[in-house]
Amino acid sequence: MEKTLKDFHFVDPVEGDKLLGAFRAVCGIRDVVVLIHAPVGCHWGVNYIERLSSIKTNATISALRERSVIFGGEENLRKSIEIIFKRRRRRYLILLSGSVPTVIGEDWRGIVEHLDFSINIINIDCGGYLGKMGEGFEEALCVLFDWIEDPDPEIQDKLLSVNLIGLQRDIVKGRSGIKEIKRLLGLLGIRVNSVFPPSTLSEIRRASNAKLNIVFAYGRGLAERMEERWKIPYIYLDAYPYGIIGVEELIEAVMDTLKIDVLRKNKIEREKEKILCILKDAHLYLPSLYGLGVAISGDLPHVKGLSRFLQKELGMEIQLLNITSTPPSTDISELNKISESDISIQDSWHRFATKLRTKDIGLIFGTDLERRLSSELGIPLILCSFPTISRIDLISSPYLGLRGVIGLVEEIVNSLLNYG
C-alpha cells in the first residue's frame, strides 16, 4: 500500500506556511500597510520571495525579540503602528500575527483601542504552525470583505462588470494573464471591476459594484460572503483558463450566468481563428510535442489548467503531477481524478524528485524549486507556478487565455530547441 504524507516524519517543503499565503494575498496593495507581528526573520523570508516576484511589498515588521517572548510584544506592536501611521491620513493596516504572538496569546485589540488615532485594521493569525500556504491565501482574501463598501447603484446598473478572484500577480506571466482575461471578457462587453488579490485599496472598496464574481480556485469564502451580503452570484473554476478549452470553459460559464447574448461570442470565435493562424508558424513543431513526457509541479489551479491544455490540446503525456498547494476546501481525494498520471499532493519535495528521476520526462513545468532537478537531469524547465523568482517578465505575453496558447507553444518549442 502506498504511504500517505502522514506516514512520513519529515517534509522538505514545496510550499510556505499560512503566513506566506496571507502575505502573498495582501502585501502589494497600495495604501494598505501590512505589519507582520513577529521576529524579523518571519518578514525577511516572505518579503524576499515577493520582492523577487516583482511585487512592491508594502510591509514591515514589529521585530519581536527574546524579551517579547517573556514580557509580551504589545509595546513593539504599538510603537510600530505609531511609526507607520503617525503622518498618514489613510490608515489601513493588515496585521499578520506570526507564531510568537499566537503561541503566547497576545491581545492586539487592546493595543489598537488605546492608540491616539483611529485605524482600519484586519488581523489574521498566521503562525506558521496554524496552516499551509493555501489556507493563508484563502483566509486573507476572505477577510478583505470587511473593507468592501456597499455598491453604488448607479455604477452597478450601468456597467456589466465582474470581479476576478484568485488570480496571482506574483508569478511569472501573472500580470499578463490577468490582462488577457480582462481582454477576453472585454470582447464579450464585460468590464473587470476588481481583481483579488487586489493592487489598490479602491479595488477592494468598489468590489460590490460587480455583477458576478469569477473565482479561480482561491477566494470562494470571499465570494460566498459577497453573495450573502449583496446577492452577487459567483462561478467557481478550479483550473486556470489555459488553452482554448480552458477559455471556452470560462466564457461559457460567464455567459450562462450573466445571460449574455450568444452573438457576442462571435468575437471570441474570430479571436480563436486569429490565434490558430498565428500558430501556423509553429505547425511543423506540433508533432514533436505529441507524446512528449511532461511533469508539472505547481499549485492546484495551474496544475489542473495546464495538464488539461498540454494533454488534450498538444497531446503531451503527463507523467507526473506535483500539487504544491491547494485551496483549503479542496477535496484531496478528487485530485486523483485530474489525470491517470502519478500525483503527489503537498508532499515532500524529495519524494517528487525521486519519482521524477524514474520517469521519461522531456519537459518540466514548475517552480523555482525544480531548477536544480532541471539542470541535474538536463530537462528544460518552464516556470509557471509560485515561486518563480528567477525570471522577470516585462512584456505582456501571457500563458493564460487565447494569447497564452501562442505564448506557451512559443516557450515550449524554444525551450526544447535551445536546451543542451
Added chain:
Amino acid sequence: MDFIREKIWTLRLSHACRFSLDCKMFGAYCYLSEIKGAIPLLHGPRGCAFFPKLVPPDAIRTQLLGLREPPPFPCTDMDERDVIYGGAEKLRNAILEVDRYYRPELIGVIISCPAAIIGDDIREIVEDTRKRVESEIIYTPSSAGFSDDERTDDFNRHAEDLIEIWKDPERRPKWGIEKCGRLDTLYSLIEQLVEEPKERSENSINIDTYGRFHWFENLSGEIAEMKGILSEIGIRVNTVFPGCTVRDIKGLSKARLNFMRRSERSAKFMKERFGIDYIFDLFGTRYIGIQGAKRFYLDVAERFGLRKKAEEVVNARLDTIDKSLQDIRAELRRRRIAFICTPLYTTPKFIKLLETLGLDISLLIVNTMWWRRWGMTDGCAKRVVDEFLNNLRWLKSSPKILIDLTIEEEVDHLREHQVDLVIGDVLISDLSRMMYYENSGIKSLSPHSLGYSSFRISFSQVLYLGEMILKRLNRPLRETDLLYMRYRYHPERFPTMLSEISDEYIWERIMKKVWRGRS
C-alpha cells in the same frame, strides 16, 4: 560566467533584503550548508524551511565546497497539535528518517520559534537518537528566530570596539558578535562534534574563514595563498572551516593553533578542552595590506618557533610582489584619485595601502550616513570620523576632506578637483555609485565589487588591487547616458528611489526605535 551570475545574486539579494533582516534560524541553516555532508533539519513549521532553499548558496559553499545549490531543508512540519502537545516524538522520528533517507554525515537540528517557546527538550531528543542513527548529530540550542543576536545591541558599542582596535590592533573587542546565528552553530559544532585527538599534528593550524554572501570576494584565493606560504614555512593547515567536511570538524583538535576570525568563544572552548592556543582577529583589521599579511605569517610562525624561517619565506614573497608592484607603482605614481568611504568598513590602513601603490589621494570623502541610518548616534559618528582622520595624519598626500555629501555634491567636488579616478568603498551600492560617477564623466572603480577585499590576508590581493586600478585608469571612459540614471533618486540616499523613500524611513525607525529600542 560565474562572475556575472554572482553579481546578479548580489544585486538580487540586496534588492530582496531591503527593509528586512534575517534571523538566527537562517544563520544556522547557512552555517550548516557550509559543511560538506551535513543536512540541516528544522524542528518547526514548513514555512520556516521553505524560503532558505530559494536563497542562492552562500559563497563558502560555492567557492570552497564547489556546490552550486543550497542544501535541502527538511523539517518536522510542526502544526497546532504539536504546539499544544509537544513535538518531541515528531522530531525523534524525523531525525531517524532523515538519517535513513539522505544518509548524511551530519544532521544539524535547528530550533524554530514555536519549538523554543513550547520547550521541547531538544537535547534529550538528540541524545536519545544519537545511538540509533548512523550520522553524527548536533543541535543548535539558541537558533530560534526571536533570539537576540549582535545586531540588536547598541550599535555604538561596536563602533567603539573598532576605534580602539584602530588605535591598538592588540586590543580585545569588548562586545564581539558571538550571538550571531552562524557563530552559535559553529560553537555547537565544536562543542558537540570535535573529538579528542588520537594524535596531534605538529606545526599545524586551523583557519577560520568567513564570507556568507561574499560571492564577489576571492575566498578560495586567500586560502590557497595561505596554505602555500604556511607550507613553505613548515606549518600545515589542518582544517579550513567552514567549507570543510564533517570529518574535518571532528579532527579540529589535531591542530596546535587556531586562527579565529569570528568566534572567540569557540576558540576558548578548544583551548580549555584540547589545549589549542589561538590568535583572534575579529574584525579582520590586524592583517590588512602587505605589511599586515607579513605580520600574520610572523605571528603564526612565532607560535611554532618558526619566525626565522617565516621571515625568509615572507621576505622572498615580498621581493616577488615588490617587483611586480614596481611597474604598477611607476604607472600609478602621482595619479590623482578621490576616495569615497564609510569608516569602520574602510580602515585607515587601507587608505595607506592605496598610497603605497603610488597614488596621490587628492580628495577624501567620508560618508557616515549608512551607519547613522542603522542606529549610530550623531555623537558616535562624529567620534568615528575624528578617530578615522586622526589615524590618517601620516598620509603623504594632503587630501581635501569632506564629510557626508549628497551624491550630487560629491560629483561637483570630483569635477572641481579633476581627479583621474574615484575609488568607492562605501559598503553598499558601490556598483550603482560607480555608474553614477561614470555617467557624470568621472572614471570610477569599486574594488570590492570586482573581487578585492581589504580584509582578506593576502599578498596577491594587493597586486590584484594595483592591477585593477591601473587597468581602469588606462581604459577610456565611455560616453554614456544611462537608463539607470533616468530615475529619480534621493540625493542623500542614492540609489534609493524617491518612490521608495517612505518605506526606507519607516524601516529605519522601526529598527531604531522598536527593534533596538528599549520597549
